[in-house]
Amino acid sequence: MKDTIVEIQMSDIVLDDNIYPRENIDHKRVLVFVENLRDGFKFDPIQIQLCPNPDLSEKKALYRILDGAHRWSAYKKTGRTVIPAIVKTLNEIDPLLYAAKLAIGPKQLTETETRHTARRAFKNNSQLRSSEIGKAIGRSRQAVDTYIADLRAASLLALDLKIFCLNRLGIPQDRIAKRLSLPRRTLLDHLTKMPGLAKPLYSDLAKGFTISQVAKKHGWPEPMVWSLALNEKSDQARFKSLQWGIRTWDLWNFMECDKRFGDEWPGRIPAQLVAHILYFFSEQNDLALDPMAGGGVCADTCLAMGRRCWSLDMDDRPDTRPEIEPYHWDLESKWDDLPIMNSKDKPDLIICDPPYFDKKAREYSEQSISGLSRKDYLKFLEKFFLFLKKISKKKTRLAFINSDWRDFQNCPAGKEDPHQAILIVDYHEILKKTGWQLSHIIQAPMSSERFNAGVVAAMQKKKILGVVSRYVMILK
Ligand SMILES: C[S@@+](CC[C@H](N)C(=O)[O-])C[C@H]1O[C@@H](n2cnc3c(N)ncnc32)[C@H](O)[C@@H]1O
Structure with missing residues (x-):
């Protein structure tokens, strides 16, 4: 379906850092755009989406920018009150990755921006695959794997710990799977890993470390370490x-x-x-x-x-x-x-x-x-x-x-x-x-x-x- 272009009040739009893939606005680029506007140049419409929680956002704005932060800044500088925009509905697509993909059209992200965007996207949604993130930010799956290796390990440990805890408490597998939004097959894969998960803790306990030392060292909640000890x-x-x-x-x-x-x-x-x-x-x-x-x-x-x-x-x-x-x-x-x-x-x-x-x-x-x-x-x-x-x-x-x-x-x-x-x-x-x-x-x-x-x-x-x-x- 063709996108509809509408005129939106400037005051209804914000630049939300959470979905902006760049470190900073390039002010030189904004000044060039300001000149272009004064010369009567017509820009492509910016892309925006409805703010998820307008009441909670600082400025109580209705929309946030997906693409066109520099054009929007130039409009602001020239004192215009409305801007042509396309309001996007992204459904399942991650807005940060969508914004990153559009941002690299005119100018690649820097190495820091790419790394930072990949990490933020993964923190927002740990189900994202490296290849999906890579496609959006213009990097290989392997590159993304290295950007997020520590986050992925922590997220897997966090998931394993949840499964370990729920399983230890005798909650049936169908309820664990539902609670953690996991397919039964994935849950079973995790459950087979459980004995191995506790091994390093048993080994430290056997060496005489205290429960709180072991809990801190391995990032486990204390009650779970007590349950092992x-x-x-x-x-x-x-x-x-x-x-x-x-x-x-x-x-x-x-x-x-x-x-x-x-x-x-x-x-x-x-x-x-x-x-x-x-x-x-x-x-x-x-x-x-x-x-x-x-x-x-x-x-x-x-x-x-x-x-x-x-x-x-x-x-x-x-x-x-x-x-x-x-x-x-x-x-x-x-x-x-x-x-x-x-x-x-x-x-x-x-x-x-x-x-x-x-x-x-x-x-x-x-x-x-x-x-x-x-x-x-x-x-x-x-x-x-x-x-x-x-x-x-x-x-x-x-x-x-x-x-x-x-x-x-x-x-x-x-x-x-x-x-x-x-x-x-x-x-x-x-x-x-x-x-x-x-x-x-x-x-x-x-x-x-x-x-x-x-x-x-x-x-x-x-x-x-x-x-x-x-x-x-x-x-x-
Ligand atoms: C006295 S607290 C329980 C404290 C708990 N034993 C502890 O030591 O942490 C009572 C709990 O009942 C929950 N509660 C109250 N009304 C409820 C309802 N209608 N349905 C479900 N939970 C309810 C509250 O959210 C609260 O956490």
Whole structure:
């Protein structure tokens, strides 16, 4: 189809560095073009495309330049307000490579520009083949291979690490392939490489390097190195190596979260708490399910404790947390599209750490259940617990983590409205109603250190009774 030439406002167009293949504008060339324009010379139209995120771009422009940066600069210098342009739709074509191909028409890219363009294109899309990049920038496939050798190795390692992690957590191959957008065949090729991948790490561990040294040296996340180092060890030996003392009684108090496991996350629970649930209520290689996984503490701890783990959360972070499969528990839906729905493998243990009612509601995404009304929050839990039964087997245990919710923040204890509160006994009512039988209540208090002295003094003055209680309820 023939391209249509349209007149576009100069102010609607930007030169976007992200897709400009040259280091700089050649100002001498622009001045020649300015002279040409003044002499009445007619230039070919420039090529532009719609900005992917006009609102996010600095100048809020509608279009960005694919070809014609020098002509556009000359138009600007002569004070013209409109420029003839062709608006391109590139679909699958990489805009940087498209721009590079057009740029080398009038003047080859310099060696630095070629190298830089190849690297930027590969960073944007690691699926691009060297030959495709080479064709666009006017270099051979071999030349491109050398430009991007380090990036390709890092990207392959990153992919291998993701596969290693998901496979280690027992996520079935069809879900790994879907999550990483890989054909099954490619995934199988990668999986055969897995034993070799870990070899150099085992060798360094055997030489006595620490876990964090090995993790840093090889670019692996620490929990995965723990999973190698503790392989075949007993649970007790794992606790010892991790320097977590086993709590013998039903009071699991941990001063703070172990930073080695899980991300900074609103409502993050300590890995030690997860490890205790795993220790007392599951066996090695058992399957744990974390339906609201947040910062991934549960999956990380399962790696260290030798359990499989499937995680879900509405917050999708495919690059940093590929093991957390995206899923939104929508109160209005039937949840029959759940990724794990048709699996024959049922969880041995469900670790359920939902956002508490109302608390931190502003820190989670808008659709989080923490933003629901009290009535809907409880309605959600009832539906959720029933559903968890449906995806469980007879021996599945549920570990439900929650605390009393009382509107204590601005209210003296004696004046709190009990009808507004949700106490741990209320959760138990719902659990009982949905067929879950309680076997243990363990106290796992939150740290009160998050309240500073000023806040504490004000609370005491107003007779406010705060909440640091937190419980793990174990049910069957
Ligand atoms: C308390 S956080 C979990 C924290 C996690 N255990 C950790 O230590 O990192 C609760 C999580 O539930 C997720 N969530 C809330 N409402 C959800 C919904 N309707 N569907 C899916 N995830 C939801 C939030 O995104 C949040 O990450």
